[in-house]
Amino acid sequence: MPQPPAPRKTPGRPPRISREEVVGTARRIVDSEGVARLTMRRLAAEIGSTPMALYHHVRNKEELLVLLLDDYAARTLHRPGLPAEPRERVVVCAAAIHEALAACPWIVEVLTADDLLSTSALWFVEQIVDGLVACGLPPERAVHGYRAIWYYTAGEIVVRTTAGRRRADDGRPTYREQVFDGLDGDELPRLAQVAGRWQELTAEDTYLHGLRALVDGLLTPR
Amino acid sequence: MPQPPAPRKTPGRPPRISREEVVGTARRIVDSEGVARLTMRRLAAEIGSTPMALYHHVRNKEELLVLLLDDYAARTLHRPGLPAEPRERVVVCAAAIHEALAACPWIVEVLTADDLLSTSALWFVEQIVDGLVACGLPPERAVHGYRAIWYYTAGEIVVRTTAGRRRADDGRPTYREQVFDGLDGDELPRLAQVAGRWQELTAEDTYLHGLRALVDGLLTPR
DNA sequence: GGTACTTTTCTTACATGTATAGAAACTCGC
DNA sequence: GCGAGTTTCTATACATGTAAGAAAAGTACC
Numbered sequence: 001m002p003q004p005p006a007p008r009k010t011p012g013r014p015p016r017i018s019r020e021e022v023v024g025t026a027r028r029i030v031d032s033e034g035v036a037r038l039t040m041r042r043l044a045a046e047i048g049s050t051p052m053a054l055y056h057h058v059r060n061k062e063e064l065l066v067l068l069l070d071d072y073a074a075r076t077l078h079r080p081g082l083p084a085e086p087r088e089r090v091v092v093c094a095a096a097i098h099e100a101l102a103a104c105p106w107i108v109e110v111l112t113a114d115d116l117l118s119t120s121a122l123w124f125v126e127q128i129v130d131g132l133v134a135c136g137l138p139p140e141r142a143v144h145g146y147r148a149i150w151y152y153t154a155g156e157i158v159v160r161t162t163a164g165r166r167r168a169d170d171g172r173p174t175y176r177e178q179v180f181d182g183l184d185g186d187e188l189p190r191l192a193q194v195a196g197r198w199q200e201l202t203a204e205d206t207y208l209h210g211l212r213a214l215v216d217g218l219l220t221p222r
Numbered sequence: 223m224p225q226p227p228a229p230r231k232t233p234g235r236p237p238r239i240s241r242e243e244v245v246g247t248a249r250r251i252v253d254s255e256g257v258a259r260l261t262m263r264r265l266a267a268e269i270g271s272t273p274m275a276l277y278h279h280v281r282n283k284e285e286l287l288v289l290l291l292d293d294y295a296a297r298t299l300h301r302p303g304l305p306a307e308p309r310e311r312v313v314v315c316a317a318a319i320h321e322a323l324a325a326c327p328w329i330v331e332v333l334t335a336d337d338l339l340s341t342s343a344l345w346f347v348e349q350i351v352d353g354l355v356a357c358g359l360p361p362e363r364a365v366h367g368y369r370a371i372w373y374y375t376a377g378e379i380v381v382r383t384t385a386g387r388r389r390a391d392d393g394r395p396t397y398r399e400q401v402f403d404g405l406d407g408d409e410l411p412r413l414a415q416v417a418g419r420w421q422e423l424t425a426e427d428t429y430l431h432g433l434r435a436l437v438d439g440l441l442t443p444r
Numbered sequence: 445g446g447t448a449c450t451t452t453t454c455t456t457a458c459a460t461g462t463a464t465a466g467a468a469a470c471t472c473g474c
Numbered sequence: 475g476c477g478a479g480t481t482t483c484t485a486t487a488c489a490t491g492t493a494a495g496a497a498a499a500g501t502a503c504c
Contacts, residue, residue, distance in 0.1 A: 040461065049346030052462075053483050061461065119401055126410040129496025139416055143423045148432030152370070155377020163460040188348040194273055194361055201365045210440075214432070217439030233501040234451025262491065274492075275453050283491065 007198050017049055019057040021176070023067045036108035065110040070118030072107075076122055082127065082186065086134035090215050091208075093127045098153050098207055123126040145218040152214055155208050190196045239271055241279040245289045252290065257328035287332040292340030294329075298322050299342055304349065308356035312371070312437050313430075315349045320375050320429055327383040357441045367440045374436055378429050 025046050031039050040061060044051040058064045075099045101107055125146060132142035180186050185192035194201065234242060247268050262283060264275040280286045295407050297323045304311050323329055354364035407414035416423065 009471080010481080011471040011479070013483070017482095049381030049482055051460095052485085055462075057484060062259075117399070122401065122405075122410055122413060125228050126413050127421035129412040129416075130328035133412060139412070140419075140423055142412070143416055143420070144426070144428045144431065145435075147424055147428065148435065150380055151432065152374045153377070154381055155375070158371055158380060159376055175499060179344065183344075188344055190351045190355060190361070190364070191344060194351075194365055194460085198365070199363075201362060202334070202369055204366070206366045206369065209366065210373065210436070211372065212444070213367075214374070214436045215439070216442060216444075216462080217435030217437070218432075220435075220438060220442070222434070222438075231501085232451080233449070235453070235499040237452060239452095261489080263489085272454055273490095274455085277492075278452060 015056075017047055017053065017057065019067075022057050022064070023053055023071055026064060026068055027071060030106065055190075062110070065107075065148060069107050069110045070120070073100065073118045074120040076103070077124070079123060086131040087215060087219060089134075089210060090128050090131035092129065093124045093131070094149050094153060094211055094215075095208060097121065097124055098211075099158070101153070101157050102161075105157075105164075108158050108161050132218065139220070140154060145215075148214060149211070152210065153207075234441055235425070237278075239269055239275065239279065241289075243269060244276055244279050244286070245293055248290055249293060252328065252402075287329075291329050291332045292342070293341045295322065296325055296342040298325070299346070301345060308353040309441060312357075313349050313433060315346045315353070316371050316375060316433055316437075317430060318435075319343065319346050321380070323375070323379050323391060324383075327379075330380050330383050354440065359441070367437075370436060370440065371433070374432065375429075378432075390425035 022043070024080065026038055026043055029043065030045060038053055047054075054064075068099045069191060077096065080092050080096050083092060128146045128149060129139070129142045132145045133139060137145060178193075180195045183192050183195055189196075193195055244265070245407070248260055248265055251265060251268060262273045262276055269276075276286075285399060299318065302314050302318050305314060308311055315431045339355055350368045350371060351364045354367045355361060358369060396419070402413075405414050413420075
């Protein structure tokens, strides 16, 4: 006995598209053509609807991106094996989040959003907080510690990817890059000393090193 | 003998507006009406020109904002008295940058830019790098340390202000805020434990605490 | 003065996110 | 079947950043 399209009970015009369809189609566009191609008009056309219809399933484009990020996290954020040492657990979980985010740089505009991502990321947050507690922090301090780790992680991603994007835009010197040229070696000796290697030095991936330092510092009683 | 407008030597149509005028007028608009009111059309009207004319003095709106930020930094970033202890010098300088940035939240869209801000901020960078070196780090590690501090600082500002803005937009629950509601206390006990106080805990200003932890961690030999 | 060249400015046009107003397609009580 | 109410969808319109190209206003050389 196949109930055809399942009898609806709710009043009002029945929806022709769903939030899932919106997000799923958006994901397909982003995956295949890049986030720049994801416009509300394009998305609506792909779905076979009109741009404004999307706004009944998504508050605005930013929320759509947040949903995309959550969707992405749910699919690619796999739980790592946890080391016994709680401090190392914290590091491993933060690094896992970082790695997943670094792999999809279009996230930047969303990353600024809030602290925790999708429900699938909550497990990682739990592990981090729990690891900090296991190392002796009271729960409140552990939450603060998690926040510090998140600030550091989000900041790293945001700064790095936008710096990279800027360089990609058009080859030539952004205003900021000229700042090292007329450097006064008397007043700023340290910077003058490393000026030539600045690009190279700041291009290195030191996320893990900084993360370890932060975690160590959070866990060392003052 | 007043040389009227100083004889020009360069060929081409003489400019009627200058980059300084563009930035200065933009600053006045932002100061008096907020960054949301700063549009290229509005700015052009204020200057008495056309929108596209601005693009000969500024690469695009983002660069204009970067220039605004630098202008702001040059005016409000005052050098603090430096403590003798080099580690404390690092903390004081980072905190000064953080304080200046936190005071003008419209910066967020620019903050993602790069690492160092205006030339007027270079002094702070110098002090931080020098402080780390004075504590025993080799110069390369000191630069990496500065970067870590910058990631943490920028991340804190970006995450906090956009989270705040989102709440201000419209009162009601963003998708993200509902994530704590259906929390599984068995699988995520720590989060369940603090769920009720999450808003309150993450609202606290713990920048300095995290900064100290990071600096301590950077300076502790492993 | 006239021609070539350069730099700045102006005009026009387009893609984008989204506000607003109303039409369309349902359920429910009668 | 019919009006009331509700939800979803559509049409239209606007503000914004900015690309493209033409026009303007100079200098340099003849």
